[in-house]
Every structure is written in structure tokens, then in C-alpha cells.
Amino acid sequence: MSLSKRLLSFFLALSLLLTLVGSTLVYPAVADAASNVSMSLTSSNTLFVNETNALTVSVKANSPLQDALIDFELYNSSNQRVMQKVFEHQSFVVNGQRLYSISWKPTQTGTYTLRIGIFTSNWSSLIQWENSVATFSVQPRPVAAPSVNILASAVEVWWPAQNATVSGVQPFKGILSGTSLSNYQMYWQVDGGQLNLMNNSSVDSPHKESLVNVSGWNWRGSGPYTLNFVAKNLSGQTIAQKQVAIYIGASSQTAPVTPVAPATNTTQTQTTQTTTPPPTQISAPAQTTASPALASVSGLYVNPNSPALSQAQQWLTSRPADAALMKKIGDQPSARWFGNWNNNIYTDVKNYVDAAASANATPVLIAYNIPQRDCGGYSAGGSNDPQVYRQWIADMARGIGNRSAMVVLEPDSVALNDCLSSTDKQTRFGLLSYAVDTFKANPNARVYIDAGHSSWVGAQDMANRLTQAGIARADGFALNVSNFYPTQDNVNYGTQISQFLGGKHFVVDTSRNGRGSNGQWCNPSDRALGEKPTLNTGNALVDGFLWLKTPGESDGTCNGGPSAGQWWSDYALGLAQRAAW
Known part of the structure; x- marks a missing residue:
């Protein structure tokens, strides 16, 4: 055979080989010591076949990256690539961290491996390649038996009654007969519109409830408006629903304080909390001048003496436009922090x-006094002794009494504990567990343990830490407190944690995340107010979008700010100016 024919045969064979193995090409990994980027999976490594699964990966750059390509590839056990997703124009500051969410619908069960490559723009050179960032198991989804007997269950609407004429803020109330509140979710909708999640209440008798302002309902004149109450099991399946017609207008009717059980439900018994004052957000709310309207609409307390409203009052004459922006902050309900300064x-x-009770609203309180708080950072301090801390928690709970309250426990205490010895970590988990039990002795308190944010601790690791802190007895956990990460990022992260905790609920701080995070946490520039606080999030796992950090209070002496927790009017003004609403 001539040389030219041998060369032709060689290149044909090479071409065929590349065609066969092109989908299994593996880049050489750079040396570990030279790695510029760390990568880790933050979502579950168990996926379900023939379903769209969300994979969430944390990428952190240890040195700056400019205009990079990040290539995500999934391979099956035969080393064949089955999915590829590329993110272009990615830039990182030093220690910058970002979550990437990838949707994938596997068509076969088995084991899959995630590989990630980082390239310069236009794929011109390889910066780093990781052959095994994570391994996934794709399985059929287990078929769960319905948690509720559909045939034996029916929605009972306590308020509004059929053909009731209502006005202002109304407490919509209902139950799924014969079913524990923890076994279902209930929603309300009007005229076939958006489903709105209702909250659990133990006042008078256990039921589901939402406070709804019907003042703006005018598209049908005085009515009738069709309310639909929808009960769903914990898998999201509709199991029962009931409609009532109402009319809008002045009326002497009010929601009954104690609902009367229907005659057909004579076998059902409920325990009435006779010694517990009813949570004020459940009672038919009275309009007062002491509390702005949103407190009644959301059920959360607006502090009329907040620094934002005080600032607005000071600027009312000299800076009326800025005063209006300050009022934009002050009119929203935000949390009150309690610590060793009290x-x-x-x-x-x-x-x-x-004060919250007198305004017919629920206060949000944050306990922030854990020993060795903030690991010596800008908010260092806290109690000096575990026993003193237990007494402090007991006194705080005693101040709440049996009234309605939402309590967030110790921001950063679970995520930021690397400064502690193994013994001190166990002490901290024990103190958090004690705090959960102490506050939950009040049946009207909802308690959430802080769990960091979406770009900090992996979901499974965080779930393990929360378990040690007593999450099983809490109502849930809190995310993004005092931080800036986007709401949806935290909802995704919280959902992942919840999967490891049997469906625990959570709340998200939206006070300053209107523009997301720029990688800084301490008074970063050009941020904005986030979503307004609400308990009707439209997500069955999310109990509230809350303002847990007061917009305008400094994160610490950084970027020109005063001490942590001090009011900074210029920063508050910028947040309000850049808000999307």
C-alpha cells in the first residue's frame, strides 16, 4: 500500500474513532494545588426519572475571573454525555460565590456524574476541569399513599358565610373536616384567580386563616364574588374544595369569634384554648390610627415609632420627597431585634x-444574644454564660406570654460556627434547642431557626445542623437574614433543605434583596428594597417573605457605615430610591 493510501486510512480511522467517542471526551483536570475555583452540589443527589429535576451547584472563585465560560456536563455510567449547559460571560470577584441552577429531565434510571469545566471566553483555553463534582442516582419516584382520605373529607368555611356582606379587612377561615392541620394546606381564591395560601391558627379551634382586605374588590360592583376554598394534600393534590358567594358593602356582620360546628360534624371535637388570649391577627381586625393599613392586611405589626417613620417626620417640611421615600420603608412591617443591649x-x-396586640397585628421578633455571637465579627457579643442565656430566653418568652408572635432565633448561629470548638458547637445546638422548646410552650408562637442563605452552607449539611438545633420541634427555619441574595435563590435552597427535614417550612428575608447580591454582605452599594412583607407567598413551603433586617440599619463599620444596628438614613434612602415598587 502506498504512503498516501496509508495516511488516508489512518485519518479515516481517526475520524471514525473521534465520532464514536466524541461524546465521552474528558478534559484533563488541573492540579489541585492550582485550582482557582471550588464547586459543590447544594441540591439533592437523588433525582427522579421522567421528571424535570433542579440541580443547584455552588461555584466559588478563590481568585478573580473575568468573562469566563462555565460548562456543566452530565455523564451516564457508560461515560456518555447526556446533558450540557453552558453559562457565558461569568465574572467573579475574589471569594465571590454564585449558585447555578440547571434543569434536567432524565429518561433512564441509573448513576450519573456531573463534570464542570471553566474556560476563557470563546473556549480559547481551559482554566479548570473537574471530572467528578457530584454523582447522582436517578430513580422512579415512590408512589405515596394520599395523606388524607378524600372521600371522608370536606371543606368547611367558617367565614365568610354564604351571601355575607363584608367590607374592609376580613379573616377568611376554614378547615378540612376530621383532618389535622399539619396534614393539608388550604388556599382561597376569588372568581377563579390566584390561589392564596392560608395559615394555621389554634385560636378558639384549630383552623386555617388569612386576613384579606376586600376594600379594592370592585370589578363586580357589590357582587356577588365567588370565593373558592381549596384543600390540598402535602403532595399538592387537590382533595376538596368549597365555594361561597359574598357581597361587598357596609354591613354590621362580623366574623364569629368562635365558629359553630356544622350539625353534620357532631362526632368531631376540638380543644378550645380557654386560658390563652387569642392572637390578635386572627380576631376581626379593628381599624386604628396607631397602625398603618398594611399591618392589618398582612397581619404583621408595623412599628409606628420605627427609625424610618421618625426620619420621615423630621424631613417632612425640609425634604418632602425624601420623607415620602422614608415612609415607603416605615409603612412596611419589619422585625424587632432583641439582644444584650436590652x-x-x-x-x-x-x-x-x-403595642402589636393593640394594633391587631402579629409582631416579628429576633432573638440575638447567643454566646460567642458572630464569631468576633462586627456584631460580636451576646451572653457570656449558657445559663444566663437560658434565663434570658425564658424572660423573652415570658414577655410574649401566650400572645401571637413570630420568633426568629439567632441569625448566623448555625451557619457561622466554625470559630467554635466541637464542645462549644454542641453547647450552642443545645441552647438553640432550649430556645425552641421555651418559645413553643406558647401555642401561638411560630419559631424559625436561622439557617444562613443560599450561597453559604450546603443544603444537606445545613439540614444536619438544624436537626441538632431542634428543628423538629420548631415551625421551620429562616433564610437570607440581613443578606441580599435573590428571593428565588433562597426559595430553591430552602426547598432543598426542607426535603431533608420532612417538609419543614421556612421564611425568607426580602428586606434588601431587590437587586440581589454583589458578593458583599456589609453595607454593599447600589442595593434596593426587596418584595413587600407578606404571609401569602403562593408557595406551600414558604410561610412568609419578611423584612427581618430593618432597611437602613447598618451592617457594621464598613463601606462608610456606622456601628452594626445603628440607623443610617443615607443608606436607607438609597434602598428606597432603587426599589422596583
């Missing part, structure tokens, strides 16, 4: 909860 924690908490 000389009498019982009195301070009691006075605050008393």
Missing part, C-alpha cells in the same frame, strides 16, 4: 408585643 428583656418584649 436592660430588661422581659419588659422590653412585653411592651412591644402589647
Whole structure:
């Protein structure tokens, strides 16, 4: 055979080989010591066949990256590539961290491996390649038996009654007969519109409830408006629903304080909390001048003495436009923080909860006094002794009493514990567990343990930590407190954590995340107010989008800010100016 024919045969064979193995090409990994980027999976490594699964990967750059390509590839056990997703024009600051979400619908069960490559723009050179970032198991989804007997269950609407004439803020109330509140979700909708999640209440008798302002309902004149109450099991399946017609207008009718059980439900018994004052957000709310309207609409307390409203009052004459922007912040309900700066924690908490009760609203309180708080950072401090801390928690709970409250426990205490010895970590988990039990002795308190944010601790690791902190007895966990990460990123992260915790609920701080995060957490520039606080999130796992950080209070002496927690009017003004609403 001539040389030219041998060369032709060689290149034909090479071409065929590349065609066969092109989908299994593996880039050489750079040396570990030279790695510029760390990557880790933050979503579950168990996926379901023939379903769209969300994979979430955390990528952190240890040195700056400019205009890079990030290539995500999935391979099956035969080393064949089955999925590829590329993100272009990706830039990172030093220690910058970002979550990437990838949707994938596998068509076969088995084991799959995630590989990630980082390239310069236009694929001109390889920066880093990781052959095994994570391994996934794709399985059929187990078929769960319905948690509720559909045939034996029916929605009972306590309020509004059929053909009731209502106005202002109304408490919509209902139950799924013969079923524990924890076994189903209930929603309300009007005229076939959006489903709105209702909250659990134990006042008078256990039921589901939402406070709804019907003042703006005018598209049908005085009515009738068709309300639909929809009950769903924990898998999201509709199991029962009921409609009632209502009319809008002045009326002497009010929601009954104690619902009367229907005659057909004579076998059902409920325990009435006779010694517990009813949570004020459940009672038919009275309109007062002491509390802005949104407090009644959301059920959350707006502090009329907040720094934002005080600032608005100061600027009312000299800077009226800026005063209006300050009022934009002050009119929203936000949390009140309590710590070692409170000389009498019982009195301070009691006075605050008393004020909320008088405004027919639920206060949001944050306990922030854990020993070795903030690992010596800008917010360092806290109690000096575990026993003193337990007494402090007991006094705070005593100030709340049996009234309605939402309590967030110790921001950063679970995510930021690397400064602690193994013994001190166990002490901290024990203190958090004690706090959960102490606050939950009040049946009207909802307690959430802080769990960091979407770009910090992996979901399974965080779930393990929360378990040690007593999450099983809490209502859930809190995310993004005092941080800036986008709401949806935190919802995705919270959903992943919840999967490891048997469906635990959570809340998200949206106070300053209107523009997301720029990689900084301490008074970053050009941020904006996020979504307004609400308990009707449209997501069965998310109990609330809350303002847990007061917009305008400094994160610490960084980027020109005053000490942590101090009011900074210029920063607050910028947040309000850049808000999308």
C-alpha cells in the first residue's frame, strides 16, 4: 500500500474513532494545588426519572475571573454525555460565590456524574476541569399513599358565610373536616384567580386563616364574588374544595369569634384554648390610627415609632420627597431585634408585643444574644454564660406570654460556627434547642431557626445542623437574614433543605434583596428594597417573605457605615430610591 493510501486510512480511522467517542471526551483536570475555583452540589443527589429535576451547584472563585465560560456536563455510567449547559460571560470577584441552577429531565434510571469545566471566553483555553463534582442516582419516584382520605373529607368555611356582606379587612377561615392541620394546606381564591395560601391558627379551634382586605374588590360592583376554598394534600393534590358567594358593602356582620360546628360534624371535637388570649391577627381586625393599613392586611405589626417613620417626620417640611421615600420603608412591617443591649428583656418584649396586640397585628421578633455571637465579627457579643442565656430566653418568652408572635432565633448561629470548638458547637445546638422548646410552650408562637442563605452552607449539611438545633420541634427555619441574595435563590435552597427535614417550612428575608447580591454582605452599594412583607407567598413551603433586617440599619463599620444596628438614613434612602415598587 502506498504512503498516501496509508495516511488516508489512518485519518479515516481517526475520524471514525473521534465520532464514536466524541461524546465521552474528558478534559484533563488541573492540579489541585492550582485550582482557582471550588464547586459543590447544594441540591439533592437523588433525582427522579421522567421528571424535570433542579440541580443547584455552588461555584466559588478563590481568585478573580473575568468573562469566563462555565460548562456543566452530565455523564451516564457508560461515560456518555447526556446533558450540557453552558453559562457565558461569568465574572467573579475574589471569594465571590454564585449558585447555578440547571434543569434536567432524565429518561433512564441509573448513576450519573456531573463534570464542570471553566474556560476563557470563546473556549480559547481551559482554566479548570473537574471530572467528578457530584454523582447522582436517578430513580422512579415512590408512589405515596394520599395523606388524607378524600372521600371522608370536606371543606368547611367558617367565614365568610354564604351571601355575607363584608367590607374592609376580613379573616377568611376554614378547615378540612376530621383532618389535622399539619396534614393539608388550604388556599382561597376569588372568581377563579390566584390561589392564596392560608395559615394555621389554634385560636378558639384549630383552623386555617388569612386576613384579606376586600376594600379594592370592585370589578363586580357589590357582587356577588365567588370565593373558592381549596384543600390540598402535602403532595399538592387537590382533595376538596368549597365555594361561597359574598357581597361587598357596609354591613354590621362580623366574623364569629368562635365558629359553630356544622350539625353534620357532631362526632368531631376540638380543644378550645380557654386560658390563652387569642392572637390578635386572627380576631376581626379593628381599624386604628396607631397602625398603618398594611399591618392589618398582612397581619404583621408595623412599628409606628420605627427609625424610618421618625426620619420621615423630621424631613417632612425640609425634604418632602425624601420623607415620602422614608415612609415607603416605615409603612412596611419589619422585625424587632432583641439582644444584650436590652436592660430588661422581659419588659422590653412585653411592651412591644402589647403595642402589636393593640394594633391587631402579629409582631416579628429576633432573638440575638447567643454566646460567642458572630464569631468576633462586627456584631460580636451576646451572653457570656449558657445559663444566663437560658434565663434570658425564658424572660423573652415570658414577655410574649401566650400572645401571637413570630420568633426568629439567632441569625448566623448555625451557619457561622466554625470559630467554635466541637464542645462549644454542641453547647450552642443545645441552647438553640432550649430556645425552641421555651418559645413553643406558647401555642401561638411560630419559631424559625436561622439557617444562613443560599450561597453559604450546603443544603444537606445545613439540614444536619438544624436537626441538632431542634428543628423538629420548631415551625421551620429562616433564610437570607440581613443578606441580599435573590428571593428565588433562597426559595430553591430552602426547598432543598426542607426535603431533608420532612417538609419543614421556612421564611425568607426580602428586606434588601431587590437587586440581589454583589458578593458583599456589609453595607454593599447600589442595593434596593426587596418584595413587600407578606404571609401569602403562593408557595406551600414558604410561610412568609419578611423584612427581618430593618432597611437602613447598618451592617457594621464598613463601606462608610456606622456601628452594626445603628440607623443610617443615607443608606436607607438609597434602598428606597432603587426599589422596583
